[in-house]
Amino acid sequence: MHPIAIIGSGLAGxxxxxxxxxxxxxTPLTVITADGGQFYSKPMLSNALASHKLPEAIPLNSxxxxxxxxxxxxxPHARVTAIEADRHRIRIGNEIISxxxxxxxxxxxxxxxxxxxxxxxxxxxxxxxxxxxxFRAAIKDRKSVVIIGAGxxxxxxxxDLSAAGYKVDVIDIADQPLPRLLPPAGxxxxxxxLAALGVTWxxxxxxxxxxxxxxxxxxxxxxxRTVAADVVLSAVGLRPKLExxxxxxxxxxxxxxxxxxxxxxxxxxxxLGDCAEIExxxxxxxxxxxxxxxxxxxxxxxxxxxxxxxxxxxxxxxxACPTIVAPPASGxxxxxRVEQNADSVKSLFVDAAGKLLGFALNGTxxxxxxxxxxxxxxxxx
Numbered sequence: 001m002h003p004i005a006i007i008g009s010g011l012a013g014x015x016x017x018x019x020x021x022x023x024x025x026x027t028p029l030t031v032i033t034a035d036g037g038q039f040y041s042k043p044m045l046s047n048a049l050a051s052h053k054l055p056e057a058i059p060l061n062s063x064x065x066x067x068x069x070x071x072x073x074x075x076p077h078a079r080v081t082a083i084e085a086d087r088h089r090i091r092i093g094n095e096i097i098s099x100x101x102x103x104x105x106x107x108x109x110x111x112x113x114x115x116x117x118x119x120x121x122x123x124x125x126x127x128x129x130x131x132x133x134x135f136r137a138a139i140k141d142r143k144s145v146v147i148i149g150a151g152x153x154x155x156x157x158x159x160d161l162s163a164a165g166y167k168v169d170v171i172d173i174a175d176q177p178l179p180r181l182l183p184p185a186g187x188x189x190x191x192x193x194l195a196a197l198g199v200t201w202x203x204x205x206x207x208x209x210x211x212x213x214x215x216x217x218x219x220x221x222x223x224x225r226t227v228a229a230d231v232v233l234s235a236v237g238l239r240p241k242l243e244x245x246x247x248x249x250x251x252x253x254x255x256x257x258x259x260x261x262x263x264x265x266x267x268x269x270x271x272l273g274d275c276a277e278i279e280x281x282x283x284x285x286x287x288x289x290x291x292x293x294x295x296x297x298x299x300x301x302x303x304x305x306x307x308x309x310x311x312x313x314x315x316x317x318x319x320a321c322p323t324i325v326a327p328p329a330s331g332x333x334x335x336x337r338v339e340q341n342a343d344s345v346k347s348l349f350v351d352a353a354g355k356l357l358g359f360a361l362n363g364t365x366x367x368x369x370x371x372x373x374x375x376x377x378x379x380x381x
Contacts, residue, residue, distance in 0.1 A: 149171075155194070
């Protein structure tokens with residue numbers, strides 16, 4: 001009997017395996033991963049300094065422990081080089097592994113913007129535990145970090161590093177932090193609270209070059225200014241990993257296109273998590289992964305189950321300005337209604353009839369999360 005094969009050992013891959021084992025204890029299962037195969041929560045990486053966690057303390061389980069826990073073969077440091085969907089098999093170099101069903105939990109890559117300068121290759125990004133270990137080693141006994149990007153990850157790292165005593169500069173072409181998630185009033189409060197913590201913002205400009213300057217780095221901005229730093233961290237966003245799917249002839253758009261059962265355009269090949277696109281949605285957050293993992297596990301266990309997504313507010317880990325967002329659906333018609341004071345902003349996105357379609361809560365307004373979430377329409381019914 002050929003195993004169910006899962007490519008990827010992040011939250012998506014391992015949670016499918018865990019949920020499957022609740023329903024099916026016996027079907028052979030193989031997890032193949034290019035990294036070390038430890039089980040950990042990637043969102044923890046952007047606030048590990050504040051929680052005093054060293055990189056080696058972040059994993060909850062080793063690859064060996066996970067193999068025992070989910071009764072599976074776990075193949076760490078193994079990179080799948082090809083999917084042969086018509087033959088129900090994958091390749092790891094010259095090795096061939098046949099499967100009964102295949103799950104793609106490939107994740108996403110950090111987007112890297114092209115940069116000039118003789119230290120452009122010194123710019124770091126954090127997208128895995130190994131990346132984070134390199135970043136922590138780079139900032140040890142150093143004092144200043146430039147972050148490229150004021151989105152979710154950039155803001156979380158800015159809070160974490162500033163709270164730990166680092167001098168932090170954040171650069172973004174937008175005119176506020178979290179430009180895709182927060183209306184202006186909420187962005188302004190987040191900007192002010194992180195500035196009070198010590199973050200220096202550089203909005204409305206990009207980064208052109210990173211050069212060596214003695215034992216430090218010089219970051220040249222598009223507006224002509226320069227910023228000195230010990231370490232430069234790029235956090236400009238994520239792009240679903242599509243190379244394997246492309247090469248296998250699977251249908252892709254922004255992500256690997258799947259139906260409501262998370263099946264790709266190839267029979268018995270499924271995808272979920274940061275690499276997947278369902279009804280135009282790519283949702284690189286924890287809660288969609290958990291809902292998808294439960295639905296897919298049921299399907300793999302022989303009970304076809306369509307995934308549905310309730311409203312899933314996203315907690316932004318910026319303790320200097322607690323922030324929770326539930327963005328309205330793309331293209332939704334409506335307007336932001338904003339209530340604010342010195343320590344909170346409550347932004348509600350409502351349609352012409354006054355129905356709540358999304359919200360953004362900052363500061364003490366986050367206490368209203370549960371009440372407001374109940375009023376939101378599901379993301380995918």
